[in-house]
Amino acid sequence: MTSSVLLGARRIVVKVGSSLVTNEGRGVDAAAIGNWSRQLAALAATGRELVMVSSGAIAEGMKRLGWTQRPKELHELQAAAAVGQMGLVQMYESRLSEHGMASAQVLLTHADLADRERYLNARSTLLTLLALKVIPVNNENDTVVNDEIRFGDNATLGALVANRVDADAYVILTDQRGLYSADPRKDPAARFIDEAVAGDAALEAMAGGAGSSIGRGGMLTKVLAAKRAAGSGTSTVIAWGREPDVLLRLAAGECIGTALVAGTPKLAARKQWMVDHLQLRGAVVVDAGAVAKLRDEGKSLLPIGVLEVHGEFVRGDVIAVRSQGGAELARGLANYSSTEARLIARRASNHIESLLGYANEPELIHRTNLVLM
Numbered sequence: 271m272t273s274s275v276l277l278g279a280r281r282i283v284v285k286v287g288s289s290l291v292t293n294e295g296r297g298v299d300a301a302a303i304g305n306w307s308r309q310l311a312a313l314a315a316t317g318r319e320l321v322m323v324s325s326g327a328i329a330e331g332m333k334r335l336g337w338t339q340r341p342k343e344l345h346e347l348q349a350a351a352a353v354g355q356m357g358l359v360q361m362y363e364s365r366l367s368e369h370g371m372a373s374a375q376v377l378l379t380h381a382d383l384a385d386r387e388r389y390l391n392a393r394s395t396l397l398t399l400l401a402l403k404v405i406p407v408n409n410e411n412d413t414v415v416n417d418e419i420r421f422g423d424n425a426t427l428g429a430l431v432a433n434r435v436d437a438d439a440y441v442i443l444t445d446q447r448g449l450y451s452a453d454p455r456k457d458p459a460a461r462f463i464d465e466a467v468a469g470d471a472a473l474e475a476m477a478g479g480a481g482s483s484i485g486r487g488g489m490l491t492k493v494l495a496a497k498r499a500a501g502s503g504t505s506t507v508i509a510w511g512r513e514p515d516v517l518l519r520l521a522a523g524e525c526i527g528t529a530l531v532a533g534t535p536k537l538a539a540r541k542q543w544m545v546d547h548l549q550l551r552g553a554v555v556v557d558a559g560a561v562a563k564l565r566d567e568g569k570s571l572l573p574i575g576v577l578e579v580h581g582e583f584v585r586g587d588v589i590a591v592r593s594q595g596g597a598e599l600a601r602g603l604a605n606y607s608s609t610e611a612r613l614i615a616r617r618a619s620n621h622i623e624s625l626l627g628y629a630n631e632p633e634l635i636h637r638t639n640l641v642l643m
Contacts, residue, residue, distance in 0.1 A: 275505045275531070277523040279438035281319040281400070283504075284310070285428035286443045290511040291326030291358070297333040298326065298357050302512070304365040306443075309517040310405060311369035318521070319400045321435060322407045323428035324362065330354030355409070362407045372404040377411035383430045386586025390603065393434045394631060400435070425495035433502040436638060440499045441520065442492050443511030448528030449489060451476050468500035468530035493530070500532035550601070552581025552608050553590035554615075554634065561593055564600055565642065570633040571602065573622065576615040583608045585630070591640075602640035605631045 276282065286306065293299040310320045328347055331354025332340065341347055359375045366373045376396065382388045399406045410427050425442055432440040447462070454460040466473055477489040489508075496506035509516055509527025520526055556564075560575025571591060583589055584607045591600040606614065606626075611634060613625050619632035 274523070275507050275529050276439045276441070276520040279521070280317070281321075281435060281437045282313070282439045282441060282521075283321045283323060283428055283432040283435070283437045284441045284443065284517065285323040285425055286325065286511055287424070287445065288325040288329045289445045290443060291324055292329040292333065295329050295333065298330050298361045300361060300365070303361050304368070306511075306517070307362070307365040307369055307371065309515060310366070311371050312518060313521055314371060314403065314405070316521075320405050321396065321400070321431060321437070322362070322405060323424055323431055324358065324407055324409055325424040327351045327354040327358050327409055330357050358409070359407065366405060372402070374399050374404050374406050376406045376408045378408060378427065378431075379411045383434065386603065387584060388586075389434065390586050390605065390630075396431070396435050425492045426498065429495040429498040429504075429506075432499045432504045436502070437499075437504045440496070440504050440506045441517065442495065442506060442508045443516065444489075444492065444508060445511065446489065446508075447510045448508050449473065449477060449493065449530075463528050464525065465529045465531065467533050468506060469497040469533065473530070496530035500530070500534060503532050503534050505532045506530045550581075550590050551583035551587040552579065552604075553592050553598075554579050554611065555592050555594060556599070557594070561599060564591065564640070568637060570637040571600075571635040571640065572619055572632065573606075573611070573614040573634050574616060574618050576611065576634060579608055579611045579615060581608060585610075589635075591635070598643050600635075600640050600642045602635035605634055605636065 284306070289295070290302060291299060293302065310322070314320055328340070328350045331350030331352065332338075334353050334357065335350060337350070341350065363373050378392060382392050396406055408427065408431055410424060428440060428442065449463040449466075451461040451463060452459070463476070473493045474490060477493040492508050496508070499506050507520060507527050507529050509520070513519075513526060516526060554571075554576045555578040556571065556575045557577055560571060563569040563575065564571060577594065581589070583604055585604060587604050588601055589604050590598050591602065592598050604611070610626055614622050614634075617625060622629040622632070
């Protein structure tokens, strides 16, 4: 099954761990980042969209500051991240540009992805960068987070990013070949897991154990991240990051690493969450033309089709879409607040900026954030 995870994938999130990025803590590995950048550029040339999630800021900062052991104090970790992020982003920018690829730095915190409005903002930014053929390089914003809101491991961050951009596949490149039934360093009978269903409880028992002294996570965090990615239908591959041309070979259908396959169809879980929403903040009433666009053509809801706005809601809230007869046609995440929606209702999308002074998106509800009832 490993072969099919990336074979037809158009949008791929790739996460690389600290030990790979920094050559086991010795500093940002220019050759390794250059190698992955070459592969990303080759995949982009085939029409695929790539998002990078890279650890390594703290490890690089430790090296620049002359620290040999990872500090325990939060303020020291934040300082190391601030120092190391400079070298990390510079390396990605220079190596990707060597292969004709533009890049962007995106620093995220848990709050950015837990809050619905920030979630939409982060999603919009990432999708815009992909549309511009820019490779976003994501990392946790270690300089501002605290113990309560840390992702815990960038594998988790990668899963959250995969969910936000509706990725077809998620690749976790690590310093291990993949998942084993037990720790192969301690159990000679450990069996390599070629394929499993993401979220299988047995995987968590297999993956127990701590990570390296360089990074924060072990195999368990990767298994849990795959489970999270599977919630929106994204399958995951865990593979050795120094395998020659690992990304190109996976994309060509070769079986490498461990495939943790999503059991939920893509987007189904997020849409089911909207269907199950019991407390809706508001609703919009749409005209017959919008009803046809939504129901028959699977289009987004544009402001011009909105006749009335009911209730009080903010950007990111789940709202109902109703026909003039009162029937609920759909639910979705609002791109604008109720106050803004009343101002732009019955107006063309190209008037949004002049009416509000800015424009988040041309749609009131984008089709990927909308489910028919």
